[in-house]
Amino acid sequence: MTSAYIHIPFCEQICYYCDFNKVFIEGQPVDDYVNLLIEEFRLWNERETILPLKSIYIGGGTPTALSVKQFEVLFDGIRNYLPLRRGGEFTIECNPNNATNDLLTCFKRNNVNRLSFGVQSFNDDLLKKIGRIHRCDTVYKAINLAEQIGFHNISIDLIYRLPNQTLEDFQDSLTKALELDLPHYAIYSLILEQKTVFYNLMRQGKLPLPSEDIEADMFEMAIESMENAGKQHYEISNFAQAGFQSTHNKAYWNGEDYYGFGAGAHGLLDGTRYQNLGPINHYMEPLQKHELPIFNTLPLSQKMKIEEFFFLGLRQMEGVSISLFEKKFGQSIGELYGDEISQLLEKDLITLDGDHLALTRRGIFLGNDVFSEFMLLDR
Ligand code: SF4
Known part of the structure; x- marks a missing residue:
């Protein structure tokens, strides 16, 4: 929805x-x-x-x-x-x-x-x-x-x-x-x-x-x-x-679809991000001609979707579901992030509780350090 x-x-x-x-x-x-x-x-x-x-x-x-x-x-x-x-x-x-x-x-x-x-x-x-x-x-x-x-x-x-x-x-x-x-x-x-x-x-x-x-x-x-x-x-x-x-x-945070209406608003629909023109007059001009004021669209690659899954999902204290990840992306989380997850667990920055990976109390304070481990870079 x-x-x-x-x-x-x-x-x-x-x-x-x-x-x-x-x-x-x-x-x-x-x-x-x-x-x-x-x-x-x-x-x-x-x-x-x-x-x-x-x-x-x-x-x-x-x-x-x-x-x-x-x-x-x-x-x-x-x-x-x-x-x-x-x-x-x-x-x-x-x-x-x-x-x-x-x-x-x-x-x-x-x-x-x-x-x-x-x-x-x-x-x-x-x-x-x-x-x-x-x-x-x-x-x-x-x-x-x-x-x-x-x-x-x-x-x-x-x-x-x-x-x-x-x-x-x-x-x-x-x-x-x-x-x-x-x-x-x-x-x-x-x-x-x-x-x-x-x-x-x-x-x-x-x-x-x-x-x-x-x-x-x-x-x-x-x-x-x-x-x-x-x-x-x-x-x-x-x-x-x-x-x-x-x-x-x-x-x-769950990466669901949303429309963005208004000057500079952005939305996410069917795996594509879009952004409206920001300055008010620029936003209004196309609409006066009955055209949408979209300024750019960015179809998200698989890599971007995976990174967002972690950046946004881990912001939530319940964390991210491993089975949901594997269902969504058809890849094993262990194969993709095995080393990173082991290190983060060792440093007490994340916990693994059943199906869920989540930030620890220490990880909450060092969120950016955790999120950066899930960047896929050249992989
Ligand atoms: S300038 Fe306007 S949008 Fe920004 S914080 Fe103040 S009231 Fe909110």
């Missing part, structure tokens, strides 16, 4: 760490963009029958920068062209600042059943320092309101290793996040990406980031706090109560 990602590339502020495909919303052709997204749904439907989807995810940018009216238009388009199967997951990323009664009620009315709030920290000073416009009290109001309106599947994102962040500060954010007792948490370390304000500050030696040791302690703290609170660590950066793992993200 297939999923769908819909990208809304508009933001009301540009955060200092962000390298996503987004623009400042003021003066942007938002109505046209929404109409052309629907044209993209329609064109895909002309190309092939879109069967009921297992999940729809509207991400950004800041999807909630759209007005209720713009969302109503978008939801109409989704209803017409992107059927969601019964019990399917429908997520929207929300900025706490935009979570008004009107907007959340509109989501509820239109069958959205999961909200993902970009919270990042419960420290207002840190939020200011990273360029976010919301503050802690807005987070509480937003989540309270969402629960009153009837949303029970709620996730929040937190980021650690922020400039000048201390272990105590991060523990405080974790505690406050857990006091909300939500069913899902996503917790990431700050990554410095090129062309961001933070990257430039780092180059000038003006970004006081916590050391790598503190970063590792923060990660450990996150895992312990979440697990002690009954939130299962099911993917390197994700924690959930039973029954609340993200269907949409799991589809990515």
Whole structure:
């Protein structure tokens, strides 16, 4: 079964760490963009029958920068062209600042059943320092309101290793996040990406980031706090109560098919990756001529599929199934990776439990070292 990602590339502020495909919303052709997204749904439907989807995810940018009216238009388009199967997951990323009664009620009315709030920290000073416009009290109001309106599947994102962040500060954010007792948490370390304000500050030696040791302690703290609170660590950066793992993200990690709609979005269909044009005007131009805005396609070779099977599969704590690998690729895992697997087992970076290979606690912290062992290079 297939999923769908819909990208809304508009933001009301540009955060200092962000390298996503987004623009400042003021003066942007938002109505046209929404109409052309629907044209993209329609064109895909002309190309092939879109069967009921297992999940729809509207991400950004800041999807909630759209007005209720713009969302109503978008939801109409989704209803017409992107059927969601019964019990399917429908997520929207929300900025706490935009979570008004009107907007959340509109989501509820239109069958959205999961909200993902970009919270990042419960420290207002840190939020200011990273360029976010919301503050802690807005987070509480937003989540309270969402629960009153009837949303029970709620996730929040937190980021650690922020400039000048201390272990105590991060523990405080974790505690406050857990006091909300939500069913899902996503917790990431700050990554410095090129062309961001933070990257430039780092180059000038003006970004006081916590050391790598503190970063590792923060990660450990996150895992312990979440697990002690009954939130299962099911993917390197994700924690959930039973029954609340993200269907949409799991589809990515399991290498399943998904459509990508919107500027710069990418998809994976029948073993081929494709990517849409990124700049908004470039994305909109072909759609105005009733053509799909695909910028490049890449049929995945067997080698790439095998590598992705491990890179993505091992991110999940349950690991990868050996029998599934052999069924999918018609090759013996031992013949292909026997030496690498023995070494990783010896270094206590992975475990072999029945049919499953998975990261150990030590392997979680050294994930990249593990993943690189599964690169096939010239083989
Ligand atoms: S982090 Fe989110 S809100 Fe901030 S600029 Fe990036 S996409 Fe926009």
